[in-house]
Amino acid sequence: MRSPRLAALELRRFGRGKLPRAALVALLVLPLLYGALYLWSFWDPYGRLDRIPVALVNDDKGATAGGKKISAGDDIVAGLRDSRTFDWHEVSDAQARAGVENGTYYLSLTMPADLSRRIASSSGDAPETGALQVRTNDANNYIVGQISRTVFNEVRSAASSKASRTFLDKIFVSFSDIHGRTVTAAEGADRLNTGIGKAEKGSKDLADGLKDAKSGSGRLAKGLKKLDTGAGDLQDGSRQVADGTQALADKVDGVHDKAGPFLRDNGRTIGDTARLVSDSAKTVKDNLDVLMKLAPAADRTAHGSSAVLDAVYRARCETATLPDPACADLKRARTAAAEVAGVADDLGTLVADQNGDLRTMRANLGTLQKQADALAASAPHLAEDVDDAVKKIDELNAGAQKVAAGAKELHAGLGTARTGADTLDQGIGTAATGAQTLNGGLYKLSDGSGKLAGGLHDGAKRIPDYDKRERDARTGVMADPVQLASHDLHKAPNYGTGFAPYFIPLSLWVGAMVAYMLIQPLNRRALAAGSPAWRIALAGWLPVVAVGVLQVAALMAVLHWAIGLQMLRAAGTIGFLFLVTACFGAIVQWLNARFGAAGRILVLALLMLQLTSAGGTYPVQTSPGFFTAIHPFLPMSYIVEALRRLITGGGLGPVWQACAVLAAFTAGALTLTALAARRRQVWTLDRLHPELSL
Numbered sequence: 188m189r190s191p192r193l194a195a196l197e198l199r200r201f202g203r204g205k206l207p208r209a210a211l212v213a214l215l216v217l218p219l220l221y222g223a224l225y226l227w228s229f230w231d232p233y234g235r236l237d238r239i240p241v242a243l244v245n246d247d248k249g250a251t252a253g254g255k256k257i258s259a260g261d262d263i264v265a266g267l268r269d270s271r272t273f274d275w276h277e278v279s280d281a282q283a284r285a286g287v288e289n290g291t292y293y294l295s296l297t298m299p300a301d302l303s304r305r306i307a308s309s310s311g312d313a314p315e316t317g318a319l320q321v322r323t324n325d326a327n328n329y330i331v332g333q334i335s336r337t338v339f340n341e342v343r344s345a346a347s348s349k350a351s352r353t354f355l356d357k358i359f360v361s362f363s364d365i366h367g368r369t370v371t372a373a374e375g376a377d378r379l380n381t382g383i384g385k386a387e388k389g390s391k392d393l394a395d396g397l398k399d400a401k402s403g404s405g406r407l408a409k410g411l412k413k414l415d416t417g418a419g420d421l422q423d424g425s426r427q428v429a430d431g432t433q434a435l436a437d438k439v440d441g442v443h444d445k446a447g448p449f450l451r452d453n454g455r456t457i458g459d460t461a462r463l464v465s466d467s468a469k470t471v472k473d474n475l476d477v478l479m480k481l482a483p484a485a486d487r488t489a490h491g492s493s494a495v496l497d498a499v500y501r502a503r504c505e506t507a508t509l510p511d512p513a514c515a516d517l518k519r520a521r522t523a524a525a526e527v528a529g530v531a532d533d534l535g536t537l538v539a540d541q542n543g544d545l546r547t548m549r550a551n552l553g554t555l556q557k558q559a560d561a562l563a564a565s566a567p568h569l570a571e572d573v574d575d576a577v578k579k580i581d582e583l584n585a586g587a588q589k590v591a592a593g594a595k596e597l598h599a600g601l602g603t604a605r606t607g608a609d610t611l612d613q614g615i616g617t618a619a620t621g622a623q624t625l626n627g628g629l630y631k632l633s634d635g636s637g638k639l640a641g642g643l644h645d646g647a648k649r650i651p652d653y654d655k656r657e658r659d660a661r662t663g664v665m666a667d668p669v670q671l672a673s674h675d676l677h678k679a680p681n682y683g684t685g686f687a688p689y690f691i692p693l694s695l696w697v698g699a700m701v702a703y704m705l706i707q708p709l710n711r712r713a714l715a716a717g718s719p720a721w722r723i724a725l726a727g728w729l730p731v732v733a734v735g736v737l738q739v740a741a742l743m744a745v746l747h748w749a750i751g752l753q754m755l756r757a758a759g760t761i762g763f764l765f766l767v768t769a770c771f772g773a774i775v776q777w778l779n780a781r782f783g784a785a786g787r788i789l790v791l792a793l794l795m796l797q798l799t800s801a802g803g804t805y806p807v808q809t810s811p812g813f814f815t816a817i818h819p820f821l822p823m824s825y826i827v828e829a830l831r832r833l834i835t836g837g838g839l840g841p842v843w844q845a846c847a848v849l850a851a852f853t854a855g856a857l858t859l860t861a862l863a864a865r866r867r868q869v870w871t872l873d874r875l876h877p878e879l880s881l
Contacts, residue, residue, distance in 0.1 A: 241274060241293060242291075242296070245277065246299055264277070287323070380637050405612055418594065418597050422595050432583055436581050436583075439580045461562035465555075465560045492528070497525070504518070677836035687834055688828075692767055696823075700794070702734050702772070707727060709860075723861070724780075724858075724863075754834045755836045766850070770850075770856070776856065777857075778793070802827065825841070
């Protein structure tokens with residue numbers, strides 16, 4: 188009997204009663220329940236995060252920056268509510284803490300009281316980092332904690348981006364201010380350059396002028412030296428004059444104090460006396476010539492008279508017998524005559540010796556006469572004239588004192604001026620040298636200011652001057668300069684689609700495993716009839732393949748039309764799954780045929796090894812080394828990779844590789860099953876009395 192007929196007979200057994208029919212239906216539905224329920228439960232968990240209760244605490248007090256009110260906490264809360272990421276519950280911090288602890292909330296997000304202040308500080312002198320506080324509890328659910336980290340990182344990034352936009356907008360505004368001020372500075376530098384050019388010319392003129400001033404200051408110093416010496420002499424002379432006028436004034440004042448009253452009281456007498464002196468001087472002058480002529484004769488007469496009296500005196504007084512009573516008078520007369528004779532001698536001698544002086548005296552007497560006449564004329568107002576003269580002498584003395592004081596001050600001032608002139612001369616010399624240096628420096632400064640003006644103009648061109656639209660554009664870029672330009676070449680639309688390549692072969696393996704619980708891996712009739720081993724192997728394999736095809740059809744129909752699985756290559760996926768169920772059937776058949784009851788345990792063990800090493804959830808590189816080592820040697824590793832390409836897209840290289848691997852596993856398993864069938868055709872005590880029966 189051929190293998191297809193044997194397979195048909197094996198399937199026909201399930202139509203002989205209600206229980207076999209129910210078992211066949213269960214066999215067809217079991218992979219559907221297994222795969223579809225798994226995928227349905229995992230289909231789109233991220234799309235239902237808004238059902239997860241999360242505590243939201245907003246303690247932010249707000250802040251002010253640049254005259255604007257900042258409420259970062261309110262902004263974040265509004266953004267979270269709009270996003271509908273979780274089921275947010277605004278509560279207090281204590282309620283949030285208690286809720287996360289007892290499981291009311293899976294986690295909590297807290298905006299601290301100083302959040303806005305810290306964000307606003309980014310534009311101040313002491314910037315601080317704001318912090319959102321997340322509280323999780325893995326005892327509630329570990330996966331929610333992992334999901335929250337991703338979600339809250341996005342929240343943190345959005346808040347940081349907004350804070351950065353505010354900060355960077357101020358920077359760009361500052362750029363505009365700097366640009367305007369740099370332009371102003373450049374214009375000022377132009378004016379500075381022009382002014383420095385003028386200053387450079389002026390400094391040259393100043394240097395030339397100071398050179399001439401140095402010569403003049405030298406001459407001035409020498410002249411002031413001479414003036415200082417002369418002022419010293421003037422001081423001494425004026426002091427002497429002042430001392431003389433003071434003495435004169437003192438004497439005149441003293442005399443005036445005494446003579447003044449006399450003059451006022453005896454003006455008439457002085458006048459009369461002056462006239463008398465005038466008359467006497469005139470009489471003396473007139474008789475002086477007579478004196479000069481009569482003096483010799485008078486001398487002789489006086490001597491003659493003296494001799495006569497002398498003789499009379501001797502005769503009457505010395506030689507007389509009786510003294511004459513007139514002797515006393517005669518003696519006086521004799522003595523007077525002798526004196527007159529002496530005077531006459533003196534007068535004669537004087538006249539003889541002083542003839543010229545007498546003539547001078549005669550002229551002086553004329554002068555005395557005139558002055559006496561003048562005095563007589565002025566005698567009535569002589570007191571007033573003397574008062575005026577004394578007053579003028581006092582004024583002269585006061586003036587002389589002032590002159591002396593002024594001369595002293597002049598001398599002192601000229602001394603200071605002399606010192607100052609020397610200092611001035613030295614200073615002008617230093618200034619002249621400095622002016623030369625200044626001229627050279629201003630020349631360099633003029634050149635430098637020209638370069639400065641040019642540099643500022645160039646700098647102003649390079650400093651950006653952004654308007655509001657440009658600031659917004661650049662602020663957006665700099666606040667979030669690195670975007671995640673995510674381009675998924677073959678994007679799975681949801682979580683379930685991503686896990687379908689893992690759960691579908693798992694359900695088909697379970698289907699094959701359960702199928703061989705109901706279908707004999709080796710057809711007993713064929714074994715009893717002594718059919719060829721390969722025919723026996725095919726007879727036990729083909730029914731499971733037929734059931735597997737139905738399982739695939741039912742599973743994929745429900746996944747596509749009921750759950751919504753979209754396959755990029757639907758026909759290729761179905762055909763490949765037919766090959767998968769054929770391969771799984773061959774492997775499970777061999778394990779059951781070769782190891783009997785123990786084979787069922789090996790089927791489960793092999794399932795576990797494939798699930799843990801296939802890389803269906805996390806990349807196999809993240810698994811321990813053992814699973815990485817067995818990964819290339821198990822069929823499910825290739826099936827998962829191929830189904831990913833068939834369902835979500837990509838190159839078909841892994842699909843063809845998987846087909847080759849599955850074909851090799853199928854052929855190898857069928858060959859091993861045929862060898863097991865040949866062994867089963869020989870009955871042994873172990874077969875008659877197995878140690879373990881399931």
